[in-house]
Structures are given as C-alpha cells and as structure tokens.
Amino acid sequence: AQKVTQAQTEISVVEKEDVTLDCVYETRDTTYYLFWYKQPPSGELVFLIRRNSFDEQNEISGRYSWNFQKSTSSFNFTITASQVVDSAVYFCALSGGLETSGSRLTFGEGTQLTVNP
Amino acid sequence: KAGVTQTPRYLIKTRGQQVTLSCSPISGHRSVSWYQQTPGQGLQFLFEYFSETQRNKGNFPGRFSGRQFSNSRSEMNVSTLELGDSALYLCASSFLIAGGVVNEQFFGPGTRLTVL
Numbered sequence: 001a002q003k004v005t006q007a008q009t010e011i012s013v014v015e016k017e018d019v020t021l022d023c024v025y026e027t028r029d030t031t032y033y034l035f036w037y038k039q040p041p042s043g044e045l046v047f048l049i050r051r052n053s054f055d056e057q058n059e060i061s062g063r064y065s066w067n068f069q070k071s072t073s074s075f076n077f078t079i080t081a082s083q084v085v086d087s088a089v090y091f092c093a094l095s096g097g098l099e100t101s102g103s104r105l106t107f108g109e110g111t112q113l114t115v116n117p
Numbered sequence: 118k119a120g121v122t123q124t125p126r127y128l129i130k131t132r133g134q135q136v137t138l139s140c141s142p143i144s145g146h147r148s149v150s151w152y153q154q155t156p157g158q159g160l161q162f163l164f165e166y167f168s169e170t171q172r173n174k175g176n177f178p179g180r181f182s183g184r185q186f187s188n189s190r191s192e193m194n195v196s197t198l199e200l201g202d203s204a205l206y207l208c209a210s211s212f213l214i215a216g217g218v219v220n221e222q223f224f225g226p227g228t229r230l231t232v233l
Binding site for chain 2: 033035037042043044045046047050052091095096097101102103104105106107108109110
C-alpha cells in the first residue's frame with residue numbers, strides 16, 4: 001500500500017519569509033513518481049512538479065525548489081521569499097509504476113499555507 | 118491548448134437521486150482519472166480510464182461508476198445518492214502511452230455536488 005504524510009496541517013508566514021513544506025512517503029514499488037500540486041481557493045489543482053524515483057537531483061524553478069531524498073523517503077518543497085499569492089493548500093502525491101497502479105495518485109492530507117502581508 | 122473541462126460546475130441533489138458528471142480531457146490525453154475531495158477524507162481516487170477501459174478503481178461502493186468514450190471524454194455516475202457523497206469531484210487527464218512512464222495529471226475545476 002502507498003501512503004503520503006504531510007505532517008504540517010497549517011503554516012502561516014509573513015511575506016518574504018522562506019517556508020518548507022514537508023512530505024514523507026511510503027511505497028514498496030521500486031519505480032514510483034512523486035508530485036506536488038497547489039490548490040488555490042478557486043479549487044482547481046495546479047501541477048507544480050513531477051519526480052521519478054530514479055532521479056534524486058534537486059530542482060529549482062524560480063522561487064520554488066524541491067529536495068528529494070530516497071534515504072529518508074522525503075520530497076520536501078521550499079518556497080523562497082514567499083508572496084501573498086502563494087497562499088493555497090499544497091498537496092504532495094505519489095504514484096506507483098504504470099504497470100502496478102496506472103496513473104492513480106495517492107495524496108497527502110495537504111498543507112494550508114497562509115502568507116500574510 | 119484548452120484545459121480539462123468539467124460540467125456542471127455545481128449540482129444540488131437530494132438523497133436517493135442519481136447524478137452524472139462529465140469531463141472533457143485535454144486534447145490528445147487518453148487517460149482520465151476521477152477523484153473525490155471531502156474535508157474529512159481528503160483527496161481520494163475513484164477510477165481511471167484509458168482507451169475506454171477502466172484500468173484502475175479505488176475503494177468506493179458500486180454506486181460509483183464511470184465510462185469513457187472513444188473521444189476520451191468521460192462521465193461518472195453516482196446512483197442512490199447519500200449525504201456523504203457531497204464533495205468536490207475532480208477529473209484529471211494525462212498523456213499516457215501504454216507501457217510508458219507516469220506523466221503528470223492536469224485537473225479540471227471540479228464539480229461541487231451537494232446532496233440534501
């Protein structure tokens with residue numbers, strides 16, 4: 001069975017602070033994929049990043065960066081110099097290999113990020 | 118490219134009724150998945166369709182069903198509605214090649230179903 005845990009239910013920061021959202025996963029698959037999605041108040045899930053289990057390189061995209069560590073089964077997400085527009089619920093998700101689970105995503109509980117001006 | 122569209126956006130039904138939700142994937146995407154989002158259970162996978170075939174199903178009762186048409190559009194149906202079926206139903210599509218890698222899913226705006 002697959003499981004994703006986002007221990008931080010809510011985080012509140014002041015604009016321009018850096019913030020890290022934690023994600024810990026469990027899977028028995030040797031091939032798997034990790035994702036982050038953002039859900040603003042409008043409700044639509046917005047794709048942020050996909051990472052496969054064979055690629056442990058960290059990634060940076062503008063103010064966003066991701067730290068994937070297989071040794072600790074973690075895939076953390078950092079927002080640098082946060083802005084009010086970053087306020088949203090962020091979900092970490094896991095998918096097994098295509099042959100085992102297709103495109104099925106297992107989501108964490110989500111972290112509500114509030115950035116105050 | 119147009120995104121994933123879902124209709125209707127809002128729906129109010131009463132217990133015992135049935136409902137059909139529709140999803141049009143991004144052009145060229147053949148995989149369509151459905152998810153239920155509730156405050157108590159979070160985001161839960163319902164089922165996935167690829168080339169008109171259900172390839173994966175979540176842990177939901179048989180009242181929840183779906184199908185996919187030859188143009189990749191998908192519908193999901195919930196029969197004998199219960200109060201607990203009130204939720205945001207999200208559809209997602211992805212570009213999937215049989216035997217290929219798992220690609221990212223792109224989500225629609227969702228259908229907000231309220232059961233009274």
